[in-house]
Amino acid sequence: MQEQYNFTEIEQKWQDHWDQTKMFKKTEDPDKEKYYLLEMFPYPSGKLHMGHVRNYSIGDVIARHLTMKGKNVLHPMGWDSFGLPAENAAIKHGTAPAIWTRENIAEMREQLKTLGISYDWDREVATCQPDYYRWMQWIFIKFFEKGLAYKKKNPVNWCPSCQTVLANEQVVDGECERCHSAVGKKDLDQWYLKITDYADRLLTDLETLDGWPTKVKTMQKNWIGKSTGAEVDFAIKDFDKDLRIFTTRADTLFGVTYMVLAPEHPYVKDLVSGTDYEKSTADFMDRLQYMTDIERTSTTLEKEGIFIGRYAINPMNGKEVPIYIANYVLMDYGTGAIMAVPAHDQRDFEFAIKYNLPIIPVIDPKNPEIDLYNLKEAFEAEGDLINSEQFNGKNNVVAIDEFIAFLEEKKIGTKTTNFRLRDWLISRQRYWGTPIPMIYCEHCGWVAEKFENLPVLLPTDVEFTGKGESPLATSKTFQNTTCPTCGGPAKRELDTMDTFLDSSWYFLRYTDAKNENAPWDKEKSDYWMPVDQYIGGVEHAILHLLYARFFNKFLFDLGLCPSSEPFKNLLTQGMVLKDGTKMSKSKGNVVSPEEIINQYGADTARLFILFASPPEKELEWSDAGVEGSYRFLNRVYRLVSELADETKDAADTYKVDSADDKELAFVLNSTIKKVTEDLGTRFNFNTAISSIMILVNELYKYKEIEQRNKALLKYSINCLILLLSPFTPHICEEMWAGLGHKESAYAESWPSVDEKALVKDEVEVVIQINGKVKDKITVANGLSKEEFLELAMKNDAVSALTEGKTILKVIPVPGKLINIVIK
């Protein structure tokens, strides 16, 4: 074993070794318990950042630890390689997106390899490759066949400067994330996936996800936003159609004083046509047209509306109430129309005050401080019903169901559930994405491409202007085709898919990444799925995780995967910060992983990141902390190289001879216990590492004593290396080999705890008076309460302090402390 810790040489050597021996290649093995460990795959931007290093280091610790514990660990890696940056590079520099992406992947794969993560590289996938997106198209067609993919004309986000549609997530504070111009609306024919069909299951199954952080589940729950209520029909005076509204507050029906329609509501035109209100309505709508969604739906925006000259009739009491249109009612939620109850809804209240509309209370708060007929704000809490005829006197919450039953009986309303979740707009007017495998035929309408013609390849003869329609329209060969049904002339869809689709099923493809006849083999996904542990940033808490759950459920329904949820456990890692803020180019506080690895080695980088903070928490980068980790690895290396010779011929099993031996055996076994627990159940890598540091300190002390037990020393350093090996794999393999072991450290099984070594002869206990520590004494282990009490009372500090006082109570906790309460 070399005396110097030469990380550059060591890391290269072992990376090559793992590569050549295919150490981490895994196959299905029914005799072994499987464990599917997955880290969110990266977008291949070309450079690894610290967030990646953190994500993959965390994963690798778990993977290597469980491998040593005998599990069959699947640990794959791939590339989420479709997306805007590649296309932007094409527009800017003229490089083909495929080439740009391929080069980035190659660069990033090399960087990942320098980190020494235990991936099964044989399962690598890249979503931009035809062998992957072919199956993406196949899945899309399954959605289409099941009626879950449809095309609809709808107002979508439109950037007037880039001349393209933007996804909601690409609209930041009402501006285009690329050019910062204000985003408007445009009516476009787009493909949607019917995720709303799965809304209920996506919501209720959250409860089964015990291994997910509550925060993420709550975010998903709010995003899905289920609310139960009723749809109620209001007749419109002198109009042949009823106005249907949605409300969660059927109990307040008698408090309705006006109605509001969304300005886009289909009735509006007919209601004002040929009346005195036609012009004012048109003017109002013109003004709204120029507002972005963000502005329109901002709570800070003042509520604004106009009366459209019509009246609706309250079905409960026949009262006529005016109909308004207003900016605060949205067309795409519920029915796009509401009943307004200003007394019990703050939004309606503000609107009523502004336009001087009546406010009728129907719930009595039973609070003398609230003047019901002169409200300062809407009363939204519980109370007893008033002004509500036969419902008077009932608790309003209880009465909701009675109201709904009444409505249903009279056939003027039905119990209804609404979701905040909308269908998923997946069309993108972009080049670098999976082509939507649909064909439009004049005779047959929208028809899916035939299976044998998949993949529908991305054409290469396109122009990138960054403007107008999808670049696929500029291809001379792509658009014109024949109809798969009738054989007549037909045109291909020119839009591509949102890249979130690609990442919604990659975890299934990993189970059988090279399959050419199916997206994956059912038996293989049955063996590996679900993912036992998923690790990634919390920024994916809603979209990616919701979409992936949706896909998995759909594929589960098709019988293609064994569980209806894809990810059993989820770990959301915290951000990597520098100087208290997120690392970013614009702030100039980016620390490059490449530089750190060159300067200190991957093991040091990994150790620092894992030691500095628990994985869910934010991590503050510290150059001094990195130095410290480097120092520790040198200290371990020195220790092992100094002891390698001395322990070379020692026996493999040890006997405890002295008090020093006993102490070392105790520290060693507590460390094994602590590291095993921290790695296996808590994922608290920082405390696991600190306990290994304590073991190292103990070994340095032991090394200096005269009567050294060589067998115990040998066993201890072997364990030390194995315990450290999930964190810093290269140096550990090197030290392991340096001790004369022929096999890799990862072929070794994880050290087990000798419980006997954890039992001490003597323990230190605390003596408290009135809950304050006064003394500490060392007593024999396993003392009874009585013996313990007797010893404590004899203690000098106790006698001094209790003299002349009354002892009220004594609470002995054997093995820990005794508390004497005096007065």
Add this chain to the structure above:
RNA sequence: GCGCGCGUGGCGGAAUUGGCAGACGCACUAGAUUUAGGUUCUAGCGGUAACCCCGUGCAGGUUCAAGUCCUGUCGUGCGCACCA
């Protein structure tokens, strides 16, 4: 505005079940080794001159005992934000 999380030394953090607050590391101080610097080693390191004592954002409460549980409050971070 609503929901969720977090407040512990100079810093990152530990205290898993209510039972010794500050493990481990960084920074710092002193000493040893070294021609010197670095490395390495030893010791110290919440406040206080000091023992007593005081100390986990603040104010209360429960308990023999509270960083941990309860109530209120302030600060901070994240998410959602007119969803009827």
